[in-house]
Amino acid sequence: xxxxxxxxxxxxxxxxxxxxxxxxxxxxxxxxxxxxxxxxxxxxxxxxxxxxxxxxxxxxxxxxxxxxxxxxxxxxxxxxxxxxxxxxxxxxxxxxxxxxxxxxxxxxxxxxxxxxxxxxxxxxxxxxxxxxxxxxxxxxxxxxxxxxxxxxxxxxxxxxxxxxxxxxxxxxxxxxxxxxxxxxxxxxxxxxxxxxxxxxxxxxxxxxxxxxxxxxxxxxxxxxxxxxxxxxxxxxxxxxxxxxxxxxxxxxxxxxxxxxxxxxxxxxxxxxxxxxxxxxxxxxxxxxxxxxxxxxxxxxxxxxxxxxxxxxxxxxxxxxxxxxxxxxxxxxxxxxxxxxxxxxxxx
Numbered sequence: 001x002x003x004x005x006x007x008x009x010x011x012x013x014x015x016x017x018x019x020x021x022x023x024x025x026x027x028x029x030x031x032x033x034x035x036x037x038x039x040x041x042x043x044x045x046x047x048x049x050x051x052x053x054x055x056x057x058x059x060x061x062x063x064x065x066x067x068x069x070x071x072x073x074x075x076x077x078x079x080x081x082x083x084x085x086x087x088x089x090x091x092x093x094x095x096x097x098x099x100x101x102x103x104x105x106x107x108x109x110x111x112x113x114x115x116x117x118x119x120x121x122x123x124x125x126x127x128x129x130x131x132x133x134x135x136x137x138x139x140x141x142x143x144x145x146x147x148x149x150x151x152x153x154x155x156x157x158x159x160x161x162x163x164x165x166x167x168x169x170x171x172x173x174x175x176x177x178x179x180x181x182x183x184x185x186x187x188x189x190x191x192x193x194x195x196x197x198x199x200x201x202x203x204x205x206x207x208x209x210x211x212x213x214x215x216x217x218x219x220x221x222x223x224x225x226x227x228x229x230x231x232x233x234x235x236x237x238x239x240x241x242x243x244x245x246x247x248x249x250x251x252x253x254x255x256x257x258x259x260x261x262x263x264x265x266x267x268x269x270x271x272x273x274x275x276x277x278x279x280x281x282x283x284x285x286x287x288x289x290x291x292x293x294x295x296x297x298x299x300x301x302x303x304x305x306x307x308x309x310x311x312x313x314x315x316x317x318x319x320x321x322x323x324x325x326x327x328x329x330x331x332x333x334x335x336x337x338x339x340x341x342x343x344x345x346x347x
Contacts, residue, residue, distance in 0.1 A: 028059040029238045031231075034071035034083040037064035039196065039280055040108045040223050040292045041084070045273040047249030056241035067146050068226070075101055081231040082242065087224055087308060088149040089317035095327060096320025100229040102329040105243065106300050108223030111293035113260045115212030117222060118198040119158060120191045122183055126208045131189070134162030134211075141170040142190040143179055148317050150222060151192055153308040157217040166315075183207050195289040196280050212290070221304040223292065227332070243298070243336040250294050255346035260290050265346045296343040298333040 035041050044062065047053050053060050065071045068085025075083045076099040084107050094101055110117055119142075125131045131140065137159065144151035156166040174182060176197050182188040183206040190210070193201060201207050213220055225246065231239050256262050256270030264270075271286045280286060295301075305324040312318040 026057060028054075028057050029235070029241075030059050030061055031082060031238065031242055032061045032063060032080040034065045034068075034075065034080045034085075035062050036067060036085045036223075037278065038194070039274055039278060039286075039289075040294075041278060042270055042274050043107075043246065043249035043253040043294065045249075045277045046252040046269065047245045049269070049273055050248070050252060052245040052248040052252075053242075056245050058238065058242055058245060060242075069146060069149075071226075072099070072101070075099075075226065075228040078228060078230045081228055081235070081239075083226040083228070084223065085226075086146065086149045086151070086222055087305065088146065089312040090148060091226075091327060092309065092312065092318045092322045093320065095322040096318075100232075101226050102232065103224045103300060103305075103327050104227045104329055104332045105225040105246065105298035106221070106223075106295040107225045108292035108294055109301055109304070110213040110217060110220045110222055112214050112218045114257075114293040115195075115198075115209070115214055115260065115290040116292040117154070117192060117194050117213040118209050119211045119213070120179075120183070120193050120198060120201055120207035121210040122186065122189055122207050123205060124186075125189055126210065131210070134158060135164065137162060137190070138164050138168045139170070140189040141172065142192060143172050143174040143182055143188045144192045145173065145176060145194075147171075147173045148312070150220070150308050152315070152317075153311040154192060154213055154217055154220060156311055157220075158211070158213075161216050166311075180204070180206065195291065196282075196285055199285060199289045217304075219301050219304060221301040221308070224300065225298075227329075232329075232332075240332055240335045243332040244339050247296075247298050247333070247336050247340060250298065251296050251343055254294060254296050254343075257291055257293070262286055262289070262291050297337060298330075300328055300330070302328065 069090055071083040072094050074080045121131045159166055179191045179193050180201055202209055227239055253270055255266035256264045258264040262270055271283050274280050275283055309324050
């Protein structure tokens, strides 16, 4: 009887080890993650700080590669496993070219009350009455971060508010530091700028916050998390474990948000990891900005993605027949949610 009891105990321990991700004695799985290097990367750093990646026996290696467009090539070549950034026509075209990447989770949206992306109007043009409403934007120039991205669809929705069309604008793509320079030199009339740059520009007196994207295109899916083909197929278990850690990081991040600011019970931790790991080094400034909102269950807003895709198609930017339904794969999120359960807000 004692022998049977000992064997039963050993079996129970073995089963416990099988359902625990981080098994002692096994080397951690390395996962290379492409990043845009912005405030929206905070969930990754919270997942590291709080040991969420360690819990699933993963060692993430972060590479700041800039825009998602710059991450597609290394993702398709298998040099990175995970990418992140703004939705663009290039994602659909990549799948059409048999580069089987997939959008697997939300990484940031323009939720009501969270003005992460802002239409900035040059201060002199606003104060002298040149641009006081959406209909006044006809013929004016505006800078975004990238071309052929969801930013174009955002501008299209904005112009509809003034009874105008996207083609009534003069759009150009500039890096974020150049948004500030172009406004200062009066080389551009308006910008579509994310935080914290929007607040920095406003504080310098170069432009006013004319409208948040959330005010005219609520819940627009701006940023996404993407998996590469080899990561999904050859390392499926690792990909599922990565999603567990990522979503736990997202939930820690969202515990830091309240009423459109970083003012929740976990605010200090969110600000601390952001200052330590991104270019945003001013804690006081971070308390003033409106942060990006991320769905705590990782769900992507398909309605928004369909609207943006239709605009890409209308402008001839999407070359094939790949649809949002074919681009998005929520299976990894669903598998992760079975393990971590429903979200319970920190009090």
